[in-house]
Amino acid sequence: GAVVSQHPSWVICxxxxxVKIECRSLDFQATTMFWYRQFPKQSLxxxxxxxxxxxxxxxxxxxxxxxxxxxxxxxxxxxTVTSAHPEDSSFYxxxxxxFGQLNTEAFFGQxxxxxxx
Amino acid sequence: xxxVTQMEGPVTLSEEAFLTINCTYTATGYPSLFWYVQYPGEGxxxxxxxxxxDDKGSNKGFEATYRKExxxxxxxxxxxxxxxxxxxxxxxxxxxxxxxxxxxxxxxIP
Numbered sequence: 001g002a003v004v005s006q007h008p009s010w011v012i013c014x015x016x017x018x019v020k021i022e023c024r025s026l027d028f029q030a031t032t033m034f035w036y037r038q039f040p041k042q043s044l045x046x047x048x049x050x051x052x053x054x055x056x057x058x059x060x061x062x063x064x065x066x067x068x069x070x071x072x073x074x075x076x077x078x079x080t081v082t083s084a085h086p087e088d089s090s091f092y093x094x095x096x097x098x099f100g101q102l103n104t105e106a107f108f109g110q111x112x113x114x115x116x117x
Numbered sequence: 118x119x120x121v122t123q124m125e126g127p128v129t130l131s132e133e134a135f136l137t138i139n140c141t142y143t144a145t146g147y148p149s150l151f152w153y154v155q156y157p158g159e160g161x162x163x164x165x166x167x168x169x170x171d172d173k174g175s176n177k178g179f180e181a182t183y184r185k186e187x188x189x190x191x192x193x194x195x196x197x198x199x200x201x202x203x204x205x206x207x208x209x210x211x212x213x214x215x216x217x218x219x220x221x222x223x224x225x226i227p
Contacts, residue, residue, distance in 0.1 A: 006160065034214065043206065043219040044161075093160050095215070104149060104168075106215050108160040 002028045006094055006109025013084055013116055021079045021112045023094030029074035030096035034106070035067075038091040050077040074099065084116040119144045119211045123218030131226050132199055138192040138221050140181075140207035148211040150174075150183055150190040155204045155220070164192075164205070197225045 003026040013019050023033055031052045036044040048069050049057040056069035066088075068080040077096075081088050094109045124139040142150065149168045153161040165174030170185035179194045190207060202225045207218040 004160075032213065041222070043217050046214065049214065095161075097213075104210060105151065105163055105166060106210065108153075108162070111158070111160040113158070 002026075002098055002107045004094065004096055004107045004109045006112055008112060009110055010113040011115070013114070015085055015116055016083055018080055018082045019084055019114060021081075021092055021094075021114075023077045023079070023096070023109050025075045025096050025098075025107070028096075029099040030077075031074060031099050033071060033077040033094055033096040035069060035077075035079050036093045036095070038093060038111075044093060047079075052077075081114065084114070086116045089114055089116045119148065119209050119216045121207050121209050121216050121218040123207050123221055125219075127222040127224060129224045129226065130197060133196045134225075136192070136194045136197045136201070136223065138205055138207075138223070140190045140192065140218055142188050142190065142207075142209050142216075144188075144209055144211050144216075146211060148209045150181075151208040151210065151215075152179070152181055152190070152192050153206045153208055153217075155206065157203075161206065197223075199225045199227055201225050 005024045007022045033050040035047045038044050047062045050069045050071040052071045058064045071077040093111045095106045120143045122141050151166045152164040154164045155161050165176040167174040167183035173182045181190050181192045204220045206220045209216045
């Protein structure tokens with residue numbers, strides 16, 4: 001099956017710094033990628049939809065200036081957590097539908113555990 | 118809008134027991150339905166899927182049937198193993214995104 005690679009798988013950063021998380025589709029193109037946040041023992045919360053070549057679409061309540069999303073190519077989307085604070089500590093997961101196959105199977109990255117100290 | 122409802126609470130059972138996790142959905146049109154599994158510290162992996170009514174998805178001994186009349190996609194396995202311990206998410210694809218249920222933690226005791 002298709003592969004989505006997410007990097008890094010874990011990161012620890014100091015409060016006030018920024019952290020970039022990458023999501024790559026390795027063997028397919030994805031015009032649309034999704035970023036989720038997951039709290040312990042909870043479901044995935046959709047943060048934003050990343051659109052190649054255009055602005056991301058953020059869900060209600062998600063600060064776009066806090067969580068910067070860039071989708072510069074058909075295989076790469078990045079999420080930057082700016083001026084991170086301890087409350088941003090969470091598990092972040094990306095996913096993608098292969099190009100032309102929206103509403104079919106989505107493929108997920110392995111997730112990034114962010115800890116802000 | 119589209120939504121998925123999973124039964125509340127964790128599921129704890131003994132090895133070789135029968136597992137059922139209920140999932141119902143609300144959607145317009147004819148969405149595709151999925152079960153994803155998440156092992157600790159990892160992302161989600163597709164377990165099985167069904168794309169139209171009466172389809173049965175199956176994988177690794179797990180099964181789920183797309184029931185349009187009851188808007189359900191219940192997950193079943195006849196004999197669970199300790200290695201099946203994980204969180205299971207029911208999901209629906211529609212409107213260019215996935216809608217997830219809350220997930221169920223399954224713990225299989227030897």
